Each structure stands twice: as structure tokens, then as C-alpha cells.
Amino acid sequence: xxxRGYPDTPAGPFPEPPIDWxxxxxxxxxIRVCQGDRESLIEMYxxxxxxxxxxxxPPVGESAIRDWLDHLLCADCYNVVATHDGGVAGHATLVGxxxxxxxxxxxxxxxxxxxxxxxxxxxxxxxxxAADGVERVWLTVERWNKPAxxxxxxxxxxxxxxxxxxxxxxxxxxxxxAPTG
Amino acid sequence: MKLLFGLATGADSLxxxxxxxxxxxxxxxxxxxxxxxxxDEEGGLKATAERAREIVGxxxxxxxxxxxxxxxxxxxxxxxxxxRILLGGGEQSPMGKIRIDSIAEFVLLxxxxxxxxxx
Numbered sequence: 001x002x003x004r005g006y007p008d009t010p011a012g013p014f015p016e017p018p019i020d021w022x023x024x025x026x027x028x029x030x031i032r033v034c035q036g037d038r039e040s041l042i043e044m045y046x047x048x049x050x051x052x053x054x055x056x057x058p059p060v061g062e063s064a065i066r067d068w069l070d071h072l073l074c075a076d077c078y079n080v081v082a083t084h085d086g087g088v089a090g091h092a093t094l095v096g097x098x099x100x101x102x103x104x105x106x107x108x109x110x111x112x113x114x115x116x117x118x119x120x121x122x123x124x125x126x127x128x129x130a131a132d133g134v135e136r137v138w139l140t141v142e143r144w145n146k147p148a149x150x151x152x153x154x155x156x157x158x159x160x161x162x163x164x165x166x167x168x169x170x171x172x173x174x175x176x177x178a179p180t181g
Numbered sequence: 182m183k184l185l186f187g188l189a190t191g192a193d194s195l196x197x198x199x200x201x202x203x204x205x206x207x208x209x210x211x212x213x214x215x216x217x218x219x220x221d222e223e224g225g226l227k228a229t230a231e232r233a234r235e236i237v238g239x240x241x242x243x244x245x246x247x248x249x250x251x252x253x254x255x256x257x258x259x260x261x262x263x264x265r266i267l268l269g270g271g272e273q274s275p276m277g278k279i280r281i282d283s284i285a286e287f288v289l290l291x292x293x294x295x296x297x298x299x300x
Contacts, residue, residue, distance in 0.1 A: 055274075056277070056278060057276065059277075068277055072276075103275045103276045105278070140280075
């Protein structure tokens with residue numbers, strides 16, 4: 001789809017990682033750019049509740065997870081992790097769509113949900129990407145997934161109006177040097 | 182079994198078509214390919230039909246279908262006694278998310294004939 005719409009008004013600025021923060025459950029969470037976290041990510045995803053999968057990701061089984069992560073930890077990608085106690089609690093990622101935009105996905109392990117980690121991760125990922133010049137980000141979300149839709153709206157995503165099985169949303173990121181509206 | 186494969190122009194399901202053709206031949210199913218107008222690409226019906234013929238061989242029928250792709254496919258399946266509709270349903274987003282396109286959604290919600298999405 002080459003005619004994807006993006007909001008006219010840029011959103012941001014967003015905070016850049018690293019961010020040290022105490023979540024709503026009182027846990028010390030470190031949010032930072034993903035570097036050498038591959039094995040910890042595999043650990044999180046192999047333990048990920050299959051009921052919380054979205055549109056086939058994360059895949060099930062360690063070898064499929066490894067292949068999928070190889071794809072995400074690539075050159076035209078941005079990855080931010082939330083870590084706690086030496087393990088990965090959440091992961092947010094952008095993958096280039098080949099048309100100058102980036103597709104976003106975010107996963108928080110079931111043991112770390114409802115503590116504000118998703119919002120922090122999302123903002124940190126957008127801050128990290130905007131600092132590197134990324135301007136257009138989009139995602140799809142299942143129409144019934146109200147909590148996720150609300151989270152994306154809160155951060156500044158708007159529905160593009162494209163609705164097949166999933167709702168498509170997009171955001172335009174304010175560039176660090178540009179004045180923000 | 183009488184199978185109807187819906188192939189949209191511009192779609193990425195030629196590999197699924199190839200698998201379906203060889204499986205139909207193996208088990209003796211009667212396969213027909215309907216080339217549909219994809220949402221993103223105008224025309225291209227003839228070119229897509231030619232590609233399809235190269236893939237499935239001469240013994241499998243390929244026809245072009247003009248008009249609203251989902252409804253025309255369901256109409257053909259129901260009015261001509263097909264047992265099953267096959268659609269390529271393995272498209273993925275850059276992230277690896279499974280995508281269901283507008284043709285597949287329409288067919289799933291409207292067809293009284295069984296539907297198989299090929300991954």
C-alpha cells in the first residue's frame with residue numbers, strides 16, 4: 001500500500017533511551033536501545049503467552065522465533081528493550097517498509113503488563129527513531145483490541161481509515177531540529 | 182473435488198497457486214483458476230492470466246473475471262457447484278504480521294462454499 005496516510009501535525013518530541021524508571025508495580029526498569037540482547041529476547045518470546053499473540057507474531061517455537069528476530073534485528077530496523085532483573089520484560093521494534101516508512105510492533109511479557117511499561121517503551125522507541133531522522137511510522141491493530149488502540153492514540157497515532165481485518169494507524173514524528181507545533 | 186482458486190492481479194500468491202495445482206493433479210481434484218481484479222492494480226488481468234497458465238499448465242482452466250473481485254468469485258463458486266474456494270492468504274507485513282486482504286475478508290464473510298487460505 002503506497003498511499004498510506006499520515007497525520008499532518010508532527011507528534012513529539014519523545015524521550016530518548018536510556019531511561020531508568022520505576023514502573024507502577026515498583027520494579028526498577030531500564031529502557032534502552034537493544035544491543036546484544038538477542039538471547040534474552042528469545043527467552044522472553046519463548047515464554048510469551050500464546051493468547052497474547054497478534055496477527056501471527058511472535059511466532060511459536062524457538063526456531064521460528066530466532067528466524068523472526070533475525071528479521072527484526074536488521075540494518076533498517078530500530079529496537080528498544082525494557083529490562084528488569086537481568087531479563088527482558090518488553091520489546092518495541094520498527095521495521096522499514098521499503099517506502100520510507102516504518103512498521104511498529106510492541107510486546108510486553110505477561111508478567112509485566114498493566115504497569116505502564118508499554119507506554120514508556122513506545123515513547124522511547126519513537127524518541128530513538130526520531131533522533132535518527134525517522135518521520136513516518138505505522139502499525140496495524142486488531143479492531144477489538146481497545147487497550148492497544150487507546151495506548152497508540154494517547155501517544156499520537158491516528159487511524160488512517162484503512163480497515164481490513166485490522167485497523168491501521170500512523171504517526172508523523174517531529175524531527176529533533178524542526179520546531180514542534 | 183471441484184476447486185476454485187481466486188488469483189488477484191498484483192497479488193503475491195503465485196507460489197500458493199503452484200502448490201495447489203500440483204496437489205490437485207496428485208489427488209485428482211478439478212481445479213479452475215479465476216483471475217480477479219486486485220485492489221491496487223488496474224488491468225493486468227490478461228498478463229496475470231498468462232502467468233497463471235505458465236504455472237498451472239494446459240490441463241487446468243484459467244479464466245479472467247471482471248468486476249468486484251470478492252463477490253464475483255463467490256458468485257462463480259456458488260452458481261457453478263464448486264466445493265471449495267482457495268485463496269493465497271500468506272501475505273505478511275514488513276514486521277511479519279499476517280495480513281488478510283479485502284478480497285479474502287469479503288469471501289470469508291460472504292461465501293457459503295468452504296474457503297481455504299493458503300499459507
